[in-house]
Amino acid sequence: MELLLQYDVEFDEDTPFGKDVDADHAYLMDAIDKVGGNLDKELISKAFYFCVEMHKGKYRKSGYPYYTHPLNVTLLLMNELQLHDSNSLAACLLHDTIEDVEIVSTEMITSEFDEDISEMVDGVTKISHSEIIKPEIYTEDRLPQNFSEDTLAGPIKPRVSKAETYRKLFMALVRDARVIMIKLADRLHNMRTLHYLSPKKQVEIAQETLNFYIPIAHRLGLLKVKMELENRSFYYSNRENYEAIRSALNEKRREFIDYIRVFSDLIQNSLDAQNLKHILSIVHKHEYEIHKMTQNGKSISDIDNFYSVVIILQSNDVHECYRALGVLANAFNTISFVDYIAKPKLDWYKSLNTELIGPDGKRIEILIRTKEMDTIAEEGFAANFSLKTGRVRALQFTDSDIDEWGEWMKDMIEEYGDNASQIIWDSLKVNLFDSELTVYSKEGRQISLPKGSTLVDYAFVLSDEYGLHCVTGKVNGSFHDLNYKLNSGDQVEIIKSDNAVPKFEWQKSVVSHRAVAMLHKYFKLNPPKTLLKKKADGNYDTKLIIRGEDRELMLLDITEAIGKSNIKRINLDTADSMFDGALSVLVENVEELNNIMVRLLTVKGVSDVKRVYEEDEK
Structure with a gap:
């Protein structure tokens, strides 16, 4: 049985970097060798030394040379966020150069490296410009030993609205998901070194992390990153409550571990008897998760399931999960059951979640997964969409598409506030990451659409004119209502009329980014008729x-x-x-x-x- 241990939240930066540049370079090259694959070591080496030269003479508040920060972020990106793409790693090493070094521009990065790397660095820079809090950089004549709050240029003020920040994060994801991954790694390293800053700055940065970065990590299914960012943000923004929950968690841990050793034997014997090969792990609800439960009215003493048992079946056959659930249901009393395999969560999480009653009546939460499901639960987005090679679905987004989609996002945020993030994420998920379907025009042209697309979605792929003036459509030779959902392999034809106008209710059924954005724009300019x-x-x-x-x-x-x-x-x-x-x-x-x-x-x-x-x- 494997026990997932806790980690310390506050710790001094234990890094060998900053004393010898060549030794640091050798460490990076060795880390790349351990990852394997076809990473371009020459390109990454060039980016490393460019980073060192451009940040020469600059220090972080920790006292370490500034280049050690991009180096640490790159190692995080490669080892913990599992992004194994040469251009992404090079861009990560360069991610602060345009913003913090006066002589560096996007043109210089393009000239020294290439346009792809330059666009990623520029994308990270644009997100940084929208942050409320800026990390501090010190030069040799103003080292952190003499630092005080008085050295700040003035009070920290939000630079842009919350809505605009959200929009920039979402748009960065649309343009290039790798930019968001770099920014998450950057924020993770900044949170790990937050203890060097003043208490005031710690609280401000922690709140910003909770508001902006954790929702993105959650939506991308980056469970480990999300949990760590949440715990560190909670620690720095409300240390007293954090310590109280941590103490209670440790107390429950001692009680639970002794009990679960007996309980786990019963689980293992039941599964072994049915030849269900598996690994048992124990996971605990993290401190911030428990804090949210107490915010909903529960006291810590009322929370039973601090810990859960994860059964990882050594198979990728989903039917084995249901078989394991049946075995446990026969061996124990079950009191609840949630099927996240048939209906996965928005972050692609799949699992059978149940609660069993143990020998003495205690409740134990059980999570049943295949090996593949467990990988997705741990790595999320990166596991599901080949980010190890830097590839995401190759949809053809034009600049016009992105601008229109961005305007729609902005309107959603302004109209729905914090609730807009769910609406926007649903659209991003469908268009960027979920399954595709392929249909064919009457002439045989192959067209890719998000799963769930209707005839209206197809019409907008043809042109805005077809989308705004369509009246009906044929699928495989038969007429259908415009809300008809298409299937892969369908042959589709749209009939339009110059006198036809869109119906307001189409907005409820379309899923493609173009149809969503253009219908929203149309009804914003042409409000629907008065109902009452x-x-x-x-x-x-x-x-x-x-x-x-x-x-x-x-x-x-x-x-x-x-x-x-x-x-x-x-x-x-x-x-x-x-x-x-x-x-x-x-x-x-x-x-x-x-x-x-x-x-x-x-x-x-x-x-x-x-x-x-x-x-x-x-």
Whole structure:
């Protein structure tokens, strides 16, 4: 049984770097050899010595030469974030040069290296410009031994809005995911050396990390990075609470480890009896996670599952997970079960999560995974999308696509605030990382789309004109509604009309970045028709068209569904045993109208209920 141990949050920087440049270079080359692969050592060496030369004479507050920071960040990127791409490692070594060295420009980086590396360095620099807190750099004539708060140029002020910072982070991810990985490694090293700064700066940087970097790490499924950033941020922003939880965690650990040794034997024997090869690990909820549970009203003494048992099956057959769950369910009492295999989390996390009742009635959380699932749980994004080689899905984003998508992100953040991050991430995930489907035009042209794309998504790939004026579509020769979801291999044709305009509800079904951004832009410039017309008494007047199969007492049931006091006027046509009614109703708000429509659709015989906009009656 493997026990995942805790780490100390505050520690002095234990680094051999900064005394001998050539020795530091040799250390880096040796680390590259251990990683293996086809990394370009000549390119990385050139970037290392360029970094050393450009940062010559500059120091961090720790007293170490400044070049040791990019070196440490590069090693973190390679070894802990698992990014094994030569250009990315070179860009990481250079990531502070444009921002902090006056003579260095993007043109110089392009000339000395290449455009790909230059664009990554520039991308990291643009994110840095949006940070609230800037790391300090010292020259030889102002070393950190004499540092005091008085040496600061003035009070620290946010440079840009929170919305703009979020947008820059998301846009950096769209343009090149490697930039975000470099920035996360940079922030991780800064958090590991945060104890060199003043308490005031520690709190400010910790809060910024919680607000901006941890959500990105979470969405990318970088579990270890997220946990460490959370714990360090919690430690520096609320040390008293952190220490109280850490103490409670250590106490629970002593109790739990003795108990789990007996419990784990029962688990292992049950699985071995069914020839389910596995490894057992113990993981604990980290301090910040427990803090969030206490924020929701729980006291530390009420939390039972500080620790969990992870069963890693030595197979990548998902059916083995369900078989293992069945074995445990027969051997123990189960009290809950969540299937993250059938419905993975947004960060690609997959697992069967259950709680078992042990021999003395204690609850134990069990996580059942295959080897592949465990790798994704630990490495997240990097494990799932070949970042070891620097490759992410090769979608063709034009500058126009990115600008339009960026404007949409900005509007979402301004409209929905913190809730926008979920909306934006869903769009990024679908367009950048989730599965693709391939369809074909009538002429045989191959077109790639995100999984879940509709005919409207396809129309916007053809052109904005097709997207904004499409009226219907053919899939494999048959006509379909524009919300029809496409499948790989479909042959698709779009029929458009210059007089047609988009429908507002399309925004709920499209998934491709172009369709999302362009429909949002269209309805921002052309707001949808007014749904309700306000009356002098404060109520709203609207019209409903109700159709269905006529029957006895049909009108009475409809009247009861609406409410007699709400009905203003009724026009009926019941020819040919069909009910076709136009009703004017008074409501207080849209929510009341929606509730009326739901009730109408439950009336026997009613097949369709439509709202009529004011302009449609003219």
